[in-house]
Amino acid sequence: MAETFISERNLKFLLYEVFTITDLTGYPYYEDHSQEVFDMVLDAAMKLSKDLLLPVFEEMDKNQPEFVDGQIKVHPRVGEFMRAAGEGGWINANYSYDAGGQQLPLTVTLAAHFIFSAANYSASVYPLLTSGAARLIESFGTEEMKEKYFARMFSGEWQGTMAMTEPQAGSSLSDITTLAEPTDNGYYNMKGQKIFISAADHDGVDNVIHLMLAKIKDAPPGVRGISLFVVPKQRIDENGKLEFNDVHVSGIYHKLGYRGSPIVQLSLGDNGDCRGYLVGEPHKGLTYMFQLMNEARIDVGLGAAAIASAAYYAALEYTRVRPQGRRLTDKDPTLPQVPIIEHADVKRMLLFQRSIIEGSLSLLFQCSQYADYEKVLTGEERKRYSLLLDLLTPVAKSYPSEMAILSVSQGLQCLGGYGYCDEFPLEQYYRDVRIHPIHEGTTGIHGITLLGRNITMQKGRAYKVYLEEVHKTIQSAGEYPALQSQTRELGEALDVLNDVTQHLVGFAQEGKVGLFLADSTLYLELFGIICVAWQWLKQAITIRKALEHNLSGAEADFYNGKNYAFRYFFDYELPKISGLAKTLKKSSGITLAMTDHLFTD
Amino acid sequence: MNIVACVKQVPDTEALIKVKPDGSGIEEGGIKWVMNPYDEFGVEEALKLKEKLGGEVTVVSVGPARTMETIRTALAMGAEKGIHIDDPALYNADAYTTANALAAAIKEIPYDIIFCGQRAIDGDMGQVGSILAELLDIPQCTIVTKLDVGDGKATAVKPIEGAQLVLETSLPCVITAQKGLNEPRYASLPGIMKAKKKPVDVKNAAALGISVEPKAKIEKMTPPPARPPGKIIEGEDPAAKAAEVIRLLREEAKVI
Numbered sequence: 097m098a099e100t101f102i103s104e105r106n107l108k109f110l111l112y113e114v115f116t117i118t119d120l121t122g123y124p125y126y127e128d129h130s131q132e133v134f135d136m137v138l139d140a141a142m143k144l145s146k147d148l149l150l151p152v153f154e155e156m157d158k159n160q161p162e163f164v165d166g167q168i169k170v171h172p173r174v175g176e177f178m179r180a181a182g183e184g185g186w187i188n189a190n191y192s193y194d195a196g197g198q199q200l201p202l203t204v205t206l207a208a209h210f211i212f213s214a215a216n217y218s219a220s221v222y223p224l225l226t227s228g229a230a231r232l233i234e235s236f237g238t239e240e241m242k243e244k245y246f247a248r249m250f251s252g253e254w255q256g257t258m259a260m261t262e263p264q265a266g267s268s269l270s271d272i273t274t275l276a277e278p279t280d281n282g283y284y285n286m287k288g289q290k291i292f293i294s295a296a297d298h299d300g301v302d303n304v305i306h307l308m309l310a311k312i313k314d315a316p317p318g319v320r321g322i323s324l325f326v327v328p329k330q331r332i333d334e335n336g337k338l339e340f341n342d343v344h345v346s347g348i349y350h351k352l353g354y355r356g357s358p359i360v361q362l363s364l365g366d367n368g369d370c371r372g373y374l375v376g377e378p379h380k381g382l383t384y385m386f387q388l389m390n391e392a393r394i395d396v397g398l399g400a401a402a403i404a405s406a407a408y409y410a411a412l413e414y415t416r417v418r419p420q421g422r423r424l425t426d427k428d429p430t431l432p433q434v435p436i437i438e439h440a441d442v443k444r445m446l447l448f449q450r451s452i453i454e455g456s457l458s459l460l461f462q463c464s465q466y467a468d469y470e471k472v473l474t475g476e477e478r479k480r481y482s483l484l485l486d487l488l489t490p491v492a493k494s495y496p497s498e499m500a501i502l503s504v505s506q507g508l509q510c511l512g513g514y515g516y517c518d519e520f521p522l523e524q525y526y527r528d529v530r531i532h533p534i535h536e537g538t539t540g541i542h543g544i545t546l547l548g549r550n551i552t553m554q555k556g557r558a559y560k561v562y563l564e565e566v567h568k569t570i571q572s573a574g575e576y577p578a579l580q581s582q583t584r585e586l587g588e589a590l591d592v593l594n595d596v597t598q599h600l601v602g603f604a605q606e607g608k609v610g611l612f613l614a615d616s617t618l619y620l621e622l623f624g625i626i627c628v629a630w631q632w633l634k635q636a637i638t639i640r641k642a643l644e645h646n647l648s649g650a651e652a653d654f655y656n657g658k659n660y661a662f663r664y665f666f667d668y669e670l671p672k673i674s675g676l677a678k679t680l681k682k683s684s685g686i687t688l689a690m691t692d693h694l695f696t697d
Numbered sequence: 698m699n700i701v702a703c704v705k706q707v708p709d710t711e712a713l714i715k716v717k718p719d720g721s722g723i724e725e726g727g728i729k730w731v732m733n734p735y736d737e738f739g740v741e742e743a744l745k746l747k748e749k750l751g752g753e754v755t756v757v758s759v760g761p762a763r764t765m766e767t768i769r770t771a772l773a774m775g776a777e778k779g780i781h782i783d784d785p786a787l788y789n790a791d792a793y794t795t796a797n798a799l800a801a802a803i804k805e806i807p808y809d810i811i812f813c814g815q816r817a818i819d820g821d822m823g824q825v826g827s828i829l830a831e832l833l834d835i836p837q838c839t840i841v842t843k844l845d846v847g848d849g850k851a852t853a854v855k856p857i858e859g860a861q862l863v864l865e866t867s868l869p870c871v872i873t874a875q876k877g878l879n880e881p882r883y884a885s886l887p888g889i890m891k892a893k894k895k896p897v898d899v900k901n902a903a904a905l906g907i908s909v910e911p912k913a914k915i916e917k918m919t920p921p922p923a924r925p926p927g928k929i930i931e932g933e934d935p936a937a938k939a940a941e942v943i944r945l946l947r948e949e950a951k952v953i
Contacts, residue, residue, distance in 0.1 A: 099711055104729070128890060135766065136773060136889045139731075144883055185886035198886045650727025 100413070101150065101214040101406040105654055107138065107207050110458055113638045115465050117203050123472040126201060134204050140184065141208035145215035148177050153216045156356030157524050161298065163348040168297045168358045174222055175300030181223035182252025188227065195234055195242070196250060203464040206398055210457070213402035217528050218356025222255065224395060225295050228388050229256025229307045233326065236376035236384050244332060245305055255301040258388060259308040259327070259362065261292045267541050269382060270319045274310040274364065276372050286310060286327055286372040287365035289346070294535075296360035297329065297345045303338060304329040306362075307388070309381050310372065316379070324381035325372035327364065342370035353527025390485075393493035393536045394463055400500035400532040401456040404507070407525040408449040411507035414520070415442050418511075436510070444668075445506040451632070451665040452503040454658070456496035458631035463492045480561055487550045487558040488627065490542035495624035497532035498539055504529045543616035546623060551597060552604065559597070566590060566630045573633050576640045582666045586633055589626045592673055596622065596680045603683070610688050615680055622676040629670045636662045698752030701811040702743040702776065703799055703829070704736040706760050706767040707819040720917040722789060732767045735814025737881040738874035743812050744775045745879065746846055753777040755806060759787050759798050765897065772892035773884035779897035780806075786902055786909035792820075793912040796828035801905040803833065808869055810851065815840045815873040826873035837871040838864045842878050 111117050112131060120126040152173045161170045181187055190205040191197025212220035230249045233241050248254040265271040274288025288310065290296070297304055306327040315321030330338040347361040364370045376384055419433035436442045466485040470478055508515035508522040515522040533539045551559050566586070573583040600619065603612035639662065642655045708714060709729040717724055732740070743754045754776040758764050761783065768779040780802050787798055803811065811833075813826035830837035838844075842861075843854035851870055855862045884892075902909050928945070932938045946953045 105727075128893070130893065132766070132769065133889055133893060136769060136884060136892070137886065139766075139770070140773075140884045140886070140889065147883075180883065183885060184883055185888075189886050198890055200886065648726075649724065654727075 100409040101145075102211055102402070102409075103405070104138065104142065106454060106457075106658075107210070108135075109638070109654070109658070110454075110461050110635075111203065111207060113642070114458065114635055115203065115461050117201060117465070117468070120201050120203075120468055120472070125199060125472050126468075128199070129201070129204075134207075137189075137200065137204055137208060138211065141186075141211040144177075144180060144184065145211050148173060148180060149212060149216035149219050152219070152356075154521065154524065156216065156218050157353075157528075160350065160355040161348060161358035163345060166345060167299055168345060168348055168360060170298040170300050170358060171219075171356060172300075174219060174298060174356075177219050178222055178226075178252035178255070178300055180252070182250060185250075187223045187252060188230065188246075188250045191231075191234065196246065201464075201468045203461055203468055206394070206460060206464045209395060210398055210402045210405075213399045214406040216356070217399055217403055218354055220399070221357050222295055222300070223252065225258070226250075226252070226254070226256035228392055229258060229305060231391070232258075232307045232324065232375060232384060232388050235387060236324065237326070241326060241373065241375070245326070245328075248303070249305060253301060254303040254305055255295055255298065257293055257296050257304060257306045258385065258392075259290045259293045259296065259306040260385065262289055263291055266292075267538060269309065269322065270317075272309055272311060272322065274308070275313060276310040276323065276325060276374075277313045283371040283373055284310075284312070284325065285365060285368065286325065286370040287368075290362040290364070292349065293360050293362055295357055296362055298358055304343075306343070307375070307385075308372065309385060312378055319382050321379055322381040323378050324375040324384045326375055327370065327372045331371055342367050352530055353524065354531045355527075389536060390489050391467075393489050394460060394467075396532050396536045397456065397493045397496040398460050400496040400529055401453050401460065403525050403529040404449065404453045404456075404496075404500040404503040407504040407507035407522055407529075408446070408453060410521050410525070411449070411510040411515075412437075412446060414511050414514070415446065442510060445510050447661055447664040448506050448668065449503045450657075450661040451669060452496075452499045454635070454661055455628040455632050455665055456499065458635055459488070459492050459495065459628055462631060462634075463488050483554075483558040483561050484565065486553075487546075487562055490537075490546045490550065490620065491624050491627050493536060494533065494539045494542045494620055495628060498621070498624075500529050500532065501526075539620065540617055543618075543620040544613055547600060547616040547619045548613050552601060556601075563590065563594075566626075569630055569634050569637070573637055576637065578640060579633065579636055582629075582633055582636065582662075585666055585670060586626070586629050589629060589670060589673055592677050593623065593626050596677050599681055599683070611683055611685055614685065614687050615683070618676055618680055622673050622680065625669060625673050625676075629665060632662045632665045698746065698750045699807040699809050700743045700747055700752055700754045701803055701806070701808045702736070702740045702754055702756050702771065703811065703813045703825070704740060704756055704758045704767055704771055705733045705814070705817045705819075705825075706730045706758065706764045707733045707817055710734075710818065716918045716920050720919060722915070722918060730763055730766065732770055733814050733817045733819075735816055735818070735874055735876070737814075738876065738878045739812030739814055739872070740771045740774055740776065741879045741881040742844060742872070742874055743810075744882070746810065746844075747775075750846065752809075755780060755808075757799055757802055758782065759790065759795050761785075761788055768897055769889075769892045770884055772895045772897075773888040774882055775888060776895075778895055781897055781899045782901070782905065783899050784901040784903075784909065789915065790909070791911040791913040792822045792824035793828055794909060796825045796832060797907055798902065798905060799825070799829050800832035801907045802900060803829075810846065810868055811835075811871045813871060813873045815875045826871050830871035833869075833871070835869050835871060836866040837873070838866060839873040840875045841872050842875050844872060844878065 118131050121129050156171045161168050188197040189200045190202050226249050249256050262272050276284035276286055278284055308325045308327045309322050310325055311321050312323050328341050329343045331341040333339045342365050344363040344366055346363040349359045415437040416435055418436050420436050422431055466481040470481045504525045508526050511520055511522055514520050570583055570587055573579045639655050639659050709731045712728045715724040747754050756768050756771040756776045756779045758768050759782040768781055782798050782802055816823035838853035840855050841853040842856055845852045849868055851866050853864045930938050930941050
């Protein structure tokens with residue numbers, strides 16, 4: 097298996113050169129940090145990944161979690177990694193000092209997650225889920241809850257989850273039926289079923305704390321009747337002892353990939369003794385949960401890019417050592433075969449992967465940078481970053497998720513028949529990466545969110561601010577003659593985006609909601625390609641600045657290699673928007689017109 | 698207890714090493730630098746000893762500015778302070794000159810026990826720890842896989858071929874750490890934040906009053922000769938192929 101799974105050089109290029117994250121240290125909240133600290137954080141993440149995560153990447157796939165005697169048994173490394181993540185301070189790394197964290201910028205935290213996820217995606221999610229669940233308690237819970245749960249969640253002894261989905265309510269969360277009946281004792285009696293809950297039970301931890309959506313008895317119907325609860329697997333009694341809280345595992349799903357992490361079905365209150373503790377105010381659960389989900393969505397995009405990165409390096413290694421065929425110009429069949437990386441089509445596949453991975457990563461760091469500035473700025477500036485983050489979250493989740501599948505597929509293709517066999521890791525990456533367009537909101541849902549909500553919110557203000565940001569990059573790039581054609585092409589792409597957006601929003605204004613949203617997934621795709629082109633142009637400016645210096649050796653290779661990936665994106669990926677724009681402008685409505693019975697034969 | 702851990706910054710084992718065209722050393726561009734893995738065992742043992750008996754751990758290293766990253770890593774693991782001997786005349790120093798610089802710096806501070814890695818994975822000399830002990834005129838236990846310290850003495854286990862030696866020595870002494878001594882801890886994020894504020898003294902050769910004249914000099918580095926390509930024996934008949942293998946082993950490789 098390939099030793100390399102990410103490019104540290106590229107991570108540092110994005111963090112320090114493109115996004116200049118050390119600028120954050122000028123704000124009091126981040127003032128204790130420095131590039132030296134960030135470098136050490138990345139080194140520590142690399143070390144943990146190489147020692148604990150990478151060595152069990154295949155093993156955790158082959159020995160997937162099993163439901164035995166009422167409990168889920170996972171690979172023993174899960175518990176070890178949870179403890180290491182706890183001791184290392186990774187679970188609450190970007191929490192405030194007050195909450196025991198290190199006030200690490202989200203961008204650096206994400207860079208570390210990228211490393212963990214590329215080494216072993218399944219293992220990486222356990223501490224991440226705990227971190228997210230604790231975040232809900234931090235934001236909306238009581239001091240008593242923090243006191244009860246934080247220490248052992250942050251130490252990795254207890255697992256956190258977000259428990260939303262039910263058999264009849266997946267994408268349609270307003271249809272959940274888990275019931276919370278008030279009592280006079282400060283808690284609610286919970287009853288219901290939850291499915292597809294990640295890490296909802298396992299023997300690598302001593303307890304599981306579910307952050308769960310449920311409906312309080314007689315709550316209003318729809319999303320306005322959903323509340324958020326803490327539901328521990330084992331609750332803490334008056335004497336501080338753990339006692340079973342009537343949270344039962346009723347099953348485990350066996351999945352295509354991402355097999356090292358269990359997806360569990362839970363049954364609550366079978367014996368009428370499951371206690372839930374209300375977080376925040378009644379009926380505001382979904383609003384609260386969306387805070388967590390938005391963070392989690394960036395992480396999902398990141399996980400997809402990370403898996404694609406590991407697949408790319410596995411493919412790259414193979415293409416350098418696998419001799420097949422000869423150069424098209426070599427006619428002599430007795431000549432030795434050349435490594436397949438010599439062939440243009442193989443280089444095309446490798447460049448495709450790089451352009452997707454590094455473009456996606458840039459977009460993800462762009463979003464986390466907005467989140468980091470949101471934390472330290474005030475007033476109009478802060479609002480601007482919030483709007484941008486809100487607008488781009490569905491794109492940062494979906495573009496990497498969808499494109500990483502194609503990227504890994506091309507990585508697998510580089511290995512030919514071997515790519516399809518389990519002696520090489522590509523087939524596992526291919527299975528692992530498939531989850532991402534599904535969890536944390538499907539691509540379809542995000543298409544509707546982007547077009548139906550984000551583009552039009554506040555009379556299109558977020559969209560307007562976004563265009564301003566892209567234009568800033570176009571303006572800066574205009575100063576470099578070498579970037580002339582790509583600068584022009586991105587400008588033209590924005591014209592296409594505006595044209596399509598106006599066309600579709602026109603349907604909304606006419607009340608034709610069906611036509612407005614029927615192809616919103618395609619709109620998301622178009623938006624995503626242009627957004628990543630923007631990120632590539634941004635990177636290209638930094639590349640040009642570096643190439644102005646007289647570089648040699650590994651540094652020159654790095655920037656020249658990146659420059660090809662940049663050019664590839666503009667020559668091969670950006671043109672794809674023409675076809676999408678044509679379909680979107682046509683708005684033929686055939687998906688609205690087609691009916692159920694016509695699908696039969 | 699005053700504990701000293703000597704560390705060296707070396708290229709990561711995964712780094713692609715290229716010899717400079719003039720053979721004077723290796724190309725340093727694009728190399729990732731890490732703490733010598735054997736020194737990590739030394740740092741870990743130093744920290745465990747401090748946790749058991751109290752006291753503090755001082756990390757000492759010789760090397761250019763980037764060496765500070767390795768000192769900070771040891772501080773992030775839990776050491777209290779550092780000494781960075783930074784002098785261009787010592788950047789490619791031989792084992793003796795390095796040990797001499799370390800000894801000079803260590804003489805200036807109180808010490809009860811000194812840890813070194815049993816060797817560094819770059820130059821692979823395995824001499825610095827022993828020379829350091831000689832220069833300080835204290836006992837040494839080398840290539841140690843188990844250590845007990847208490848009552849003013851150290852008991853160390855050193856594996857030798859087919860057996861193991863149990864060595865007992867008075868303090869202060871030098872211990873050189875071998876794989877198996879412990880499992881080095883990871884630098885934690887709170888540790889990293891704290892490391893930034895811990896004191897590191899930077900000294901040059903003049904400040905230490907030492908000679909930088911080497912006893913040994915690297916004349917030239919050359920990469921190992923390229924491995925000749927393998928040979929695939931073609932044919933349908935396994936017996937004939939086996940016979941051909943035997944013929945080649947006998948006549949070409951001359952090993953049977």
